[in-house]
Amino acid sequence: MERIFSVPLKGGTVTDVYMLDTMGELADVLSEQGSSILISDENASRLLPSIPGGAVIIPPGEKEKSWESVEKMLEGAASLSLARDSVFVGFGGGVVLDLAAFASSVYMRGARLVLVPTTLLSMVDATLGGKTGFDYLGIKNLVGTFYPAESVLIVPETLRTLPDSEFRSGLGEVVKHALLSEDARLWEFLESSHDLIIARDRDALSEMIRLSLEVKIWYITRDPEEKKGIRSALNLGHTFGHALESMNGFSISHGEGVAWGMHKALAAGLALGLTPDDFAARALSLLRLYGFNGDHMIPDGRFPAFMKAIRSDKKKSGGSVKFVLMEGQGKPVLTALDDNAVKAAVKGFN
Numbered sequence: 001m002e003r004i005f006s007v008p009l010k011g012g013t014v015t016d017v018y019m020l021d022t023m024g025e026l027a028d029v030l031s032e033q034g035s036s037i038l039i040s041d042e043n044a045s046r047l048l049p050s051i052p053g054g055a056v057i058i059p060p061g062e063k064e065k066s067w068e069s070v071e072k073m074l075e076g077a078a079s080l081s082l083a084r085d086s087v088f089v090g091f092g093g094g095v096v097l098d099l100a101a102f103a104s105s106v107y108m109r110g111a112r113l114v115l116v117p118t119t120l121l122s123m124v125d126a127t128l129g130g131k132t133g134f135d136y137l138g139i140k141n142l143v144g145t146f147y148p149a150e151s152v153l154i155v156p157e158t159l160r161t162l163p164d165s166e167f168r169s170g171l172g173e174v175v176k177h178a179l180l181s182e183d184a185r186l187w188e189f190l191e192s193s194h195d196l197i198i199a200r201d202r203d204a205l206s207e208m209i210r211l212s213l214e215v216k217i218w219y220i221t222r223d224p225e226e227k228k229g230i231r232s233a234l235n236l237g238h239t240f241g242h243a244l245e246s247m248n249g250f251s252i253s254h255g256e257g258v259a260w261g262m263h264k265a266l267a268a269g270l271a272l273g274l275t276p277d278d279f280a281a282r283a284l285s286l287l288r289l290y291g292f293n294g295d296h297m298i299p300d301g302r303f304p305a306f307m308k309a310i311r312s313d314k315k316k317s318g319g320s321v322k323f324v325l326m327e328g329q330g331k332p333v334l335t336a337l338d339d340n341a342v343k344a345a346v347k348g349f350n
Protein backbone atom coordinates (compact mmCIF):
# COMPACT_ATOMS: atom_id res chain seq x y z
CA MET A 1 0.00 0.00 0.00
CA GLU A 2 1.48 3.31 -1.10
CA ARG A 3 0.47 6.71 0.25
CA ILE A 4 0.09 8.83 -2.87
CA PHE A 5 -1.21 12.09 -1.36
CA SER A 6 -1.64 13.75 1.99
CA VAL A 7 -4.24 16.43 1.44
CA PRO A 8 -4.55 19.36 3.89
CA LEU A 9 -8.15 20.51 4.22
CA LYS A 10 -10.29 23.01 6.11
CA GLY A 11 -9.69 23.30 9.87
CA GLY A 12 -6.27 21.65 9.79
CA THR A 13 -7.62 18.20 8.87
CA VAL A 14 -5.70 15.96 6.50
CA THR A 15 -6.89 13.17 4.21
CA ASP A 16 -4.30 10.54 3.32
CA VAL A 17 -4.85 8.82 -0.02
CA TYR A 18 -3.43 5.32 -0.56
CA MET A 19 -3.20 3.17 -3.68
CA LEU A 20 -3.53 -0.59 -3.13
CA ASP A 21 -2.69 -3.33 -5.62
CA THR A 22 -5.16 -6.03 -4.63
CA MET A 23 -8.38 -6.70 -2.75
CA GLY A 24 -6.36 -9.00 -0.48
CA GLU A 25 -4.25 -6.04 0.57
CA LEU A 26 -7.42 -4.06 1.24
CA ALA A 27 -8.89 -6.87 3.35
CA ASP A 28 -5.72 -6.85 5.49
CA VAL A 29 -5.90 -3.08 6.02
CA LEU A 30 -9.60 -3.16 6.88
CA SER A 31 -9.16 -6.04 9.34
CA GLU A 32 -6.75 -3.84 11.29
CA GLN A 33 -9.33 -1.07 11.78
CA GLY A 34 -10.68 -2.44 15.04
CA SER A 35 -14.20 -1.41 16.03
CA SER A 36 -15.94 -0.50 12.77
CA ILE A 37 -19.02 -0.67 10.56
CA LEU A 38 -18.87 -1.39 6.83
CA ILE A 39 -21.29 0.49 4.61
CA SER A 40 -21.82 -0.66 1.04
CA ASP A 41 -24.41 -1.45 -1.60
CA GLU A 42 -25.50 -4.75 -3.14
CA ASN A 43 -23.26 -4.36 -6.21
CA ALA A 44 -20.06 -3.10 -4.63
CA SER A 45 -20.24 -5.53 -1.70
CA ARG A 46 -19.97 -8.46 -4.19
CA LEU A 47 -16.32 -7.51 -4.58
CA LEU A 48 -15.62 -8.33 -0.95
CA PRO A 49 -14.44 -11.87 -0.20
CA SER A 50 -16.64 -11.85 2.91
CA ILE A 51 -18.90 -9.36 4.58
CA PRO A 52 -18.12 -8.67 8.22
CA GLY A 53 -20.85 -8.97 10.86
CA GLY A 54 -21.03 -5.24 11.34
CA ALA A 55 -22.25 -4.15 7.93
CA VAL A 56 -25.12 -2.19 6.40
CA ILE A 57 -25.70 -3.09 2.76
CA ILE A 58 -28.22 -0.96 0.90
CA PRO A 59 -29.75 -1.47 -2.56
CA PRO A 60 -27.84 0.36 -5.35
CA GLY A 61 -28.87 3.66 -6.90
CA GLU A 62 -29.32 7.37 -6.27
CA LYS A 63 -32.85 6.82 -4.91
CA GLU A 64 -31.24 5.14 -1.90
CA LYS A 65 -29.36 8.34 -1.09
CA SER A 66 -31.99 9.12 1.50
CA TRP A 67 -32.55 9.80 5.18
CA GLU A 68 -33.92 6.25 5.52
CA SER A 69 -30.53 4.84 4.48
CA VAL A 70 -28.75 7.13 6.95
CA GLU A 71 -31.10 5.87 9.69
CA LYS A 72 -30.14 2.27 8.88
CA MET A 73 -26.46 3.18 9.20
CA LEU A 74 -26.90 5.03 12.49
CA GLU A 75 -29.02 2.16 13.86
CA GLY A 76 -26.37 -0.32 12.72
CA ALA A 77 -23.62 1.66 14.45
CA ALA A 78 -25.65 1.97 17.65
CA SER A 79 -26.50 -1.75 17.66
CA LEU A 80 -22.78 -2.51 17.42
CA SER A 81 -22.19 -0.12 20.36
CA LEU A 82 -19.70 1.83 18.28
CA ALA A 83 -17.99 4.73 19.98
CA ARG A 84 -16.60 8.00 18.64
CA ASP A 85 -13.25 6.39 17.93
CA SER A 86 -14.88 3.62 15.89
CA VAL A 87 -14.57 3.70 12.11
CA PHE A 88 -17.25 4.05 9.45
CA VAL A 89 -15.89 2.37 6.31
CA GLY A 90 -17.70 3.37 3.12
CA PHE A 91 -17.12 0.85 0.31
CA GLY A 92 -18.77 1.68 -3.01
CA GLY A 93 -19.60 4.47 -5.43
CA GLY A 94 -20.40 8.10 -4.66
CA VAL A 95 -23.86 7.28 -3.30
CA VAL A 96 -22.55 4.91 -0.64
CA LEU A 97 -19.60 7.19 0.19
CA ASP A 98 -21.71 10.35 0.59
CA LEU A 99 -24.09 8.43 2.90
CA ALA A 100 -21.37 6.74 4.95
CA ALA A 101 -19.55 10.06 5.33
CA PHE A 102 -22.72 11.84 6.44
CA ALA A 103 -23.64 9.11 8.95
CA SER A 104 -20.09 9.14 10.30
CA SER A 105 -20.15 12.95 10.63
CA VAL A 106 -23.25 12.96 12.86
CA TYR A 107 -22.76 9.71 14.81
CA MET A 108 -21.78 10.80 18.33
CA ARG A 109 -20.87 14.21 16.83
CA GLY A 110 -18.34 12.61 14.52
CA ALA A 111 -16.79 9.15 14.28
CA ARG A 112 -13.73 8.17 12.24
CA LEU A 113 -14.17 7.81 8.49
CA VAL A 114 -12.38 5.69 5.89
CA LEU A 115 -13.57 5.71 2.26
CA VAL A 116 -12.96 2.99 -0.33
CA PRO A 117 -14.26 4.24 -3.71
CA THR A 118 -15.18 1.51 -6.22
CA THR A 119 -16.36 3.60 -9.20
CA LEU A 120 -14.06 5.71 -11.35
CA LEU A 121 -16.18 8.77 -10.62
CA SER A 122 -15.88 8.32 -6.88
CA MET A 123 -12.12 7.64 -7.13
CA VAL A 124 -11.38 10.87 -8.97
CA ASP A 125 -14.17 13.08 -7.69
CA ALA A 126 -16.24 12.01 -4.70
CA THR A 127 -13.75 11.12 -1.99
CA LEU A 128 -11.75 14.29 -1.53
CA GLY A 129 -13.01 17.64 -0.37
CA GLY A 130 -15.18 16.48 2.50
CA LYS A 131 -18.67 16.89 1.04
CA THR A 132 -21.20 14.46 2.53
CA GLY A 133 -24.96 14.24 2.27
CA PHE A 134 -28.18 12.79 1.00
CA ASP A 135 -31.11 13.83 -1.19
CA TYR A 136 -34.17 15.20 0.59
CA LEU A 137 -37.57 16.58 -0.46
CA GLY A 138 -36.66 15.62 -4.03
CA ILE A 139 -33.60 17.89 -3.98
CA LYS A 140 -30.18 16.37 -4.61
CA ASN A 141 -27.73 16.76 -1.73
CA LEU A 142 -30.13 19.07 0.16
CA VAL A 143 -28.85 17.85 3.53
CA GLY A 144 -25.16 17.45 4.15
CA THR A 145 -22.11 18.25 6.18
CA PHE A 146 -18.47 18.92 5.53
CA TYR A 147 -16.48 16.02 6.94
CA PRO A 148 -13.26 14.88 5.26
CA ALA A 149 -12.24 11.22 5.52
CA GLU A 150 -9.08 10.44 7.46
CA SER A 151 -8.05 8.09 4.68
CA VAL A 152 -9.09 7.09 1.18
CA LEU A 153 -8.07 3.64 -0.06
CA ILE A 154 -8.08 3.20 -3.84
CA VAL A 155 -7.94 -0.28 -5.37
CA PRO A 156 -8.05 0.20 -9.19
CA GLU A 157 -8.72 -3.55 -9.54
CA THR A 158 -12.30 -2.93 -8.32
CA LEU A 159 -13.00 -1.12 -11.60
CA ARG A 160 -12.90 -4.41 -13.56
CA THR A 161 -16.55 -5.15 -12.75
CA LEU A 162 -17.84 -1.62 -13.24
CA PRO A 163 -20.46 -1.38 -16.04
CA ASP A 164 -19.19 0.49 -19.14
CA SER A 165 -21.68 3.32 -18.71
CA GLU A 166 -20.38 3.98 -15.17
CA PHE A 167 -16.78 3.78 -16.35
CA ARG A 168 -17.52 6.34 -19.08
CA SER A 169 -19.19 8.56 -16.51
CA GLY A 170 -15.93 8.66 -14.55
CA LEU A 171 -13.93 9.30 -17.72
CA GLY A 172 -15.98 12.47 -18.31
CA GLU A 173 -14.66 13.85 -15.01
CA VAL A 174 -11.10 12.74 -15.82
CA VAL A 175 -11.18 14.60 -19.17
CA LYS A 176 -12.50 17.64 -17.26
CA HIS A 177 -9.47 17.48 -14.96
CA ALA A 178 -7.16 17.31 -18.01
CA LEU A 179 -8.67 20.53 -19.40
CA LEU A 180 -8.41 22.26 -16.02
CA SER A 181 -4.82 21.28 -15.35
CA GLU A 182 -2.02 23.78 -16.02
CA ASP A 183 0.22 20.76 -16.35
CA ALA A 184 0.15 18.73 -19.58
CA ARG A 185 0.79 15.28 -18.04
CA LEU A 186 -2.81 14.07 -17.59
CA TRP A 187 -3.85 15.28 -21.06
CA GLU A 188 -0.82 13.63 -22.70
CA PHE A 189 -1.40 10.43 -20.75
CA LEU A 190 -5.04 10.28 -21.87
CA GLU A 191 -3.89 10.68 -25.47
CA SER A 192 -1.02 8.20 -25.34
CA SER A 193 -2.67 5.50 -23.20
CA HIS A 194 -6.22 5.52 -24.57
CA ASP A 195 -6.26 1.83 -25.51
CA LEU A 196 -4.84 0.66 -22.17
CA ILE A 197 -7.29 2.86 -20.27
CA ILE A 198 -10.28 1.53 -22.21
CA ALA A 199 -8.99 -2.03 -21.66
CA ARG A 200 -8.85 -1.11 -17.93
CA ASP A 201 -5.21 -2.05 -17.59
CA ARG A 202 -4.44 -1.78 -13.88
CA ASP A 203 -1.22 0.24 -14.20
CA ALA A 204 -2.78 2.64 -16.70
CA LEU A 205 -5.78 3.16 -14.42
CA SER A 206 -3.52 3.77 -11.39
CA GLU A 207 -1.58 6.41 -13.28
CA MET A 208 -4.70 8.07 -14.68
CA ILE A 209 -6.36 8.21 -11.23
CA ARG A 210 -3.20 9.60 -9.64
CA LEU A 211 -2.83 12.36 -12.26
CA SER A 212 -6.52 13.17 -12.11
CA LEU A 213 -6.54 13.44 -8.32
CA GLU A 214 -3.53 15.74 -8.49
CA VAL A 215 -5.66 18.23 -10.41
CA LYS A 216 -8.60 18.00 -8.02
CA ILE A 217 -6.22 18.45 -5.07
CA TRP A 218 -4.60 21.48 -6.72
CA TYR A 219 -8.00 23.21 -6.84
CA ILE A 220 -9.37 22.20 -3.43
CA THR A 221 -6.22 23.04 -1.49
CA ARG A 222 -6.15 26.53 -2.99
CA ASP A 223 -9.76 27.11 -1.93
CA PRO A 224 -10.46 24.68 0.93
CA GLU A 225 -13.59 26.49 2.11
CA GLU A 226 -14.94 27.09 -1.40
CA LYS A 227 -14.98 30.84 -0.84
CA LYS A 228 -12.50 32.19 -3.38
CA GLY A 229 -14.20 30.97 -6.55
CA ILE A 230 -11.12 28.88 -7.43
CA ARG A 231 -12.76 25.58 -6.58
CA SER A 232 -15.81 26.55 -8.67
CA ALA A 233 -13.64 25.80 -11.72
CA LEU A 234 -14.26 22.12 -10.96
CA ASN A 235 -17.82 22.82 -12.12
CA LEU A 236 -16.62 23.02 -15.73
CA GLY A 237 -19.36 21.45 -17.86
CA HIS A 238 -21.64 21.07 -14.85
CA THR A 239 -24.10 23.94 -15.34
CA PHE A 240 -24.92 22.89 -18.91
CA GLY A 241 -24.57 19.20 -17.99
CA HIS A 242 -26.83 19.23 -14.92
CA ALA A 243 -29.54 21.00 -16.89
CA LEU A 244 -29.36 18.31 -19.58
CA GLU A 245 -29.36 15.55 -16.94
CA SER A 246 -32.40 16.98 -15.18
CA MET A 247 -34.30 17.53 -18.45
CA ASN A 248 -33.69 13.90 -19.33
CA GLY A 249 -34.96 12.71 -15.96
CA PHE A 250 -31.37 11.80 -15.00
CA SER A 251 -31.38 8.99 -17.58
CA ILE A 252 -27.94 10.06 -18.84
CA SER A 253 -25.00 9.57 -16.54
CA HIS A 254 -23.40 12.45 -14.66
CA GLY A 255 -20.06 12.23 -16.51
CA GLU A 256 -21.84 12.02 -19.87
CA GLY A 257 -23.72 15.23 -18.93
CA VAL A 258 -20.50 16.94 -17.84
CA ALA A 259 -18.75 15.96 -21.09
CA TRP A 260 -21.67 17.39 -23.10
CA GLY A 261 -21.48 20.50 -20.92
CA MET A 262 -17.77 20.87 -21.71
CA HIS A 263 -18.59 20.89 -25.43
CA LYS A 264 -21.11 23.66 -24.79
CA ALA A 265 -18.70 25.65 -22.58
CA LEU A 266 -16.12 25.50 -25.38
CA ALA A 267 -18.74 26.65 -27.91
CA ALA A 268 -19.77 29.55 -25.66
CA GLY A 269 -16.14 30.53 -25.05
CA LEU A 270 -15.38 30.50 -28.77
CA ALA A 271 -18.45 32.63 -29.55
CA LEU A 272 -17.32 35.23 -26.99
CA GLY A 273 -13.79 35.24 -28.35
CA LEU A 274 -12.60 34.08 -24.94
CA THR A 275 -11.51 30.54 -25.80
CA PRO A 276 -8.63 30.31 -28.29
CA ASP A 277 -9.42 28.29 -31.43
CA ASP A 278 -6.42 25.97 -31.11
CA PHE A 279 -7.21 25.11 -27.48
CA ALA A 280 -10.88 24.41 -28.33
CA ALA A 281 -9.84 22.16 -31.23
CA ARG A 282 -7.48 20.15 -29.00
CA ALA A 283 -10.07 19.87 -26.22
CA LEU A 284 -12.77 18.72 -28.65
CA SER A 285 -10.44 16.13 -30.09
CA LEU A 286 -9.69 14.76 -26.57
CA LEU A 287 -13.42 14.60 -25.79
CA ARG A 288 -14.07 12.79 -29.07
CA LEU A 289 -11.18 10.37 -28.47
CA TYR A 290 -13.13 9.16 -25.43
CA GLY A 291 -16.40 9.02 -27.36
CA PHE A 292 -17.94 12.23 -26.02
CA ASN A 293 -19.21 13.83 -29.19
CA GLY A 294 -21.52 16.50 -27.71
CA ASP A 295 -23.97 16.00 -30.58
CA HIS A 296 -27.15 16.15 -28.50
CA MET A 297 -29.20 19.22 -29.49
CA ILE A 298 -31.71 21.15 -27.42
CA PRO A 299 -34.55 21.84 -29.87
CA ASP A 300 -36.01 25.38 -29.80
CA GLY A 301 -39.27 24.12 -28.26
CA ARG A 302 -37.40 22.63 -25.30
CA PHE A 303 -35.14 25.64 -24.75
CA PRO A 304 -37.37 27.34 -22.11
CA ALA A 305 -37.34 24.11 -20.04
CA PHE A 306 -33.56 23.94 -20.45
CA MET A 307 -33.18 27.55 -19.23
CA LYS A 308 -35.44 26.76 -16.27
CA ALA A 309 -33.17 23.89 -15.35
CA ILE A 310 -30.12 26.16 -15.74
CA ARG A 311 -31.69 28.77 -13.44
CA SER A 312 -32.34 26.21 -10.74
CA ASP A 313 -28.52 26.18 -10.34
CA LYS A 314 -28.85 29.88 -9.60
CA LYS A 315 -31.04 29.19 -6.59
CA LYS A 316 -28.30 27.04 -5.15
CA SER A 317 -25.64 29.71 -5.49
CA GLY A 318 -28.03 32.51 -4.49
CA GLY A 319 -26.77 34.79 -7.27
CA SER A 320 -26.60 34.86 -11.03
CA VAL A 321 -25.72 31.67 -12.89
CA LYS A 322 -22.00 31.57 -13.57
CA PHE A 323 -20.60 29.27 -16.25
CA VAL A 324 -17.05 27.99 -16.22
CA LEU A 325 -15.50 28.87 -19.59
CA MET A 326 -11.92 28.27 -20.68
CA GLU A 327 -9.29 30.82 -21.74
CA GLY A 328 -6.86 27.97 -22.40
CA GLN A 329 -5.59 24.82 -20.73
CA GLY A 330 -5.69 25.27 -16.95
CA LYS A 331 -7.24 28.73 -17.36
CA PRO A 332 -10.90 28.59 -16.28
CA VAL A 333 -12.98 31.76 -15.90
CA LEU A 334 -16.40 32.21 -14.31
CA THR A 335 -18.72 34.11 -16.64
CA ALA A 336 -22.41 34.98 -16.76
CA LEU A 337 -24.06 34.23 -20.11
CA ASP A 338 -27.25 35.74 -21.48
CA ASP A 339 -29.99 33.47 -22.82
CA ASN A 340 -28.97 34.06 -26.44
CA ALA A 341 -25.40 32.99 -25.73
CA VAL A 342 -26.68 29.84 -23.99
CA LYS A 343 -29.02 29.13 -26.90
CA ALA A 344 -26.22 29.49 -29.43
CA ALA A 345 -23.97 27.24 -27.33
CA VAL A 346 -26.45 24.40 -26.97
CA LYS A 347 -26.71 24.38 -30.75
CA GLY A 348 -22.93 24.14 -30.44
CA PHE A 349 -20.97 22.74 -33.32
CA ASN A 350 -23.93 21.14 -35.07
Ligand SMILES: NC(=O)c1ccc[n+]([C@@H]2O[C@H](COP(=O)([O-])OP(=O)(O)OC[C@H]3O[C@@H](n4cnc5c(N)ncnc54)[C@H](O)[C@@H]3O)[C@@H](O)[C@H]2O)c1
Pocket: 041, 042, 043, 044, 047, 060, 061, 062, 065, 092, 093, 094, 095, 096, 098, 118, 119, 121, 122, 125, 126, 127, 128, 129, 130, 131, 132, 141, 158, 159, 160, 161, 162, 163, 166, 169, 254
Ligand atom coordinates in the same frame (compact mmCIF):
# COMPACT_ATOMS: atom_id res chain seq x y z
N1 LIG B 1 -18.95 14.13 -2.19
C1 LIG B 1 -18.53 14.59 -3.35
O1 LIG B 1 -17.62 15.43 -3.45
C2 LIG B 1 -19.15 14.07 -4.61
C3 LIG B 1 -18.58 14.38 -5.86
C4 LIG B 1 -19.14 13.84 -7.01
C5 LIG B 1 -20.27 13.04 -6.92
N2 LIG B 1 -20.82 12.78 -5.70
C6 LIG B 1 -22.02 11.93 -5.58
O2 LIG B 1 -21.69 10.66 -6.08
C7 LIG B 1 -22.89 10.04 -6.55
C8 LIG B 1 -22.58 9.36 -7.87
O3 LIG B 1 -21.54 8.44 -7.65
P1 LIG B 1 -21.28 7.21 -8.62
O4 LIG B 1 -21.26 7.69 -10.02
O5 LIG B 1 -20.12 6.49 -8.09
O6 LIG B 1 -22.64 6.39 -8.53
P2 LIG B 1 -23.15 5.15 -7.64
O7 LIG B 1 -22.62 5.20 -6.27
O8 LIG B 1 -24.63 5.13 -7.81
O9 LIG B 1 -22.50 3.90 -8.39
C9 LIG B 1 -22.89 3.61 -9.72
C10 LIG B 1 -23.32 2.15 -9.88
O10 LIG B 1 -22.17 1.31 -9.89
C11 LIG B 1 -22.34 0.24 -8.94
N3 LIG B 1 -20.98 -0.11 -8.53
C12 LIG B 1 -20.16 0.56 -7.70
N4 LIG B 1 -18.92 0.03 -7.70
C13 LIG B 1 -18.98 -1.03 -8.54
C14 LIG B 1 -18.02 -1.97 -9.00
N5 LIG B 1 -16.73 -1.87 -8.66
N6 LIG B 1 -18.42 -2.95 -9.85
C15 LIG B 1 -19.71 -3.01 -10.27
N7 LIG B 1 -20.67 -2.12 -9.91
C16 LIG B 1 -20.28 -1.15 -9.05
C17 LIG B 1 -23.23 0.82 -7.89
O11 LIG B 1 -23.89 -0.19 -7.15
C18 LIG B 1 -24.21 1.63 -8.75
O12 LIG B 1 -25.17 0.78 -9.29
C19 LIG B 1 -23.94 11.11 -6.64
O13 LIG B 1 -24.88 10.93 -5.61
C20 LIG B 1 -23.16 12.41 -6.43
O14 LIG B 1 -23.94 13.39 -5.78
C21 LIG B 1 -20.28 13.26 -4.55
